[in-house]
Amino acid sequence: MAISKGSTTRERIVEAALSRASLEGLNALSIGELAQTVGMSKSGLFAHFGSKEALQLAVLDAMLRRFGDTVWRPVKAAPRGAARLKALFPRWLDWIDGEELPGGCPIQSAVVELDDRPGPLRDALHASQTRWVETIAREVANAQPEGDGDQFAFELNGLVMAYAASRKLLGDPRARERAERAFAGLLARFAIG
Amino acid sequence: MAISKGSTTRERIVEAALSRASLEGLNALSIGELAQTVGMSKSGLFAHFGSKEALQLAVLDAMLRRFGDTVWRPVKAAPRGAARLKALFPRWLDWIDGEELPGGCPIQSAVVELDDRPGPLRDALHASQTRWVETIAREVANAQPEGDGDQFAFELNGLVMAYAASRKLLGDPRARERAERAFAGLLARFAIG
DNA sequence: CCAATAAAAGCACGATCGTTCGTACCGTTG
């Protein structure tokens, strides 16, 4: 069989852990509780990873892959440059709203959770975020060769975080409209569009 | 004596908890570990609060007060409007850098930690953040009566979050310069200056 | 200085944590 039994259970575990982590964060993952929700024993679940940190790494990897699949990959259908950036933005906001995961964007939680906690988790997230900034900057370069892509990525990232905070903590119904207006201002300032 | 012994130890506890929470978050606070760092017994410490949640509330309250004292209060010396906003920004970034607390801004951690976890903690933070947005918006109104103060506050908040992420996770040495450039762009777009 | 009160300690509780171990059951392979 191409798919062994173990790999599918492993996926079920990571899937459940991903939901949980989007709500409570990576550190709050508990093996016992996780085992209960997937319906197996603590030790059986544990054997799939060998340590809690390895489980967290698997979950972090899964959330990054899912972001790529859900947000970025469909956007690549749009032509390079301005069109892609404009296609990216609403999709990214949708991702924040969390139709995919119950607790919204787990990456943002991970950023805040890991930013001053050294270790393999932080390293993996750091690498991923660096690549993400480069991805955005490359698109900016396609849209406007004069523009500072890293600066754009910096501000765009802040925009999305502000959207998340405004939406989820403050519950502002105008959050999306605010984000869109800010995005329009950003495009204008960088002469993109 | 005006200051009882209990109130001063309580302050010592909250102070230590504040440092810890700035590193690990409010939920990661542990009474046992906290008691050890303050040099007293678990039960002795516990008696000051009666529950972990009450301790967390005290810590949250302390961090919000400290933000007010460290960031906002000195800024009020500047004249209302544009001058205040310009004075606020670098001071806010300094606060993010965390010369005051070891782990940088604990409020941002709290926002991400509590944004989808209902309860008194979230309520207190929600109220505080709402007041903060209003404070900024009021200042914008003083600087530029035509401007949408809530929109400005939204974007300014995102800027600061982007700065924190860029500085602490990515370790970008140009983070401050990026934030300043973005702030200049924000002021320009709102015709403040 | 003494009694009242506040603060802290001591001890124990049930629960849960991550982890280890030995042991079954399974399908595959020789």
Add this chain to the structure above:
DNA sequence: CAACGGTACGAACGATCGTGCTTTTATTGG
């Protein structure tokens, strides 16, 4: 049929968690 690696189990480990009690120690007001 025998041996095997992969998968999952139950039990148990020491540690730590938040939270009650009861008792001792420190501080305070009269």
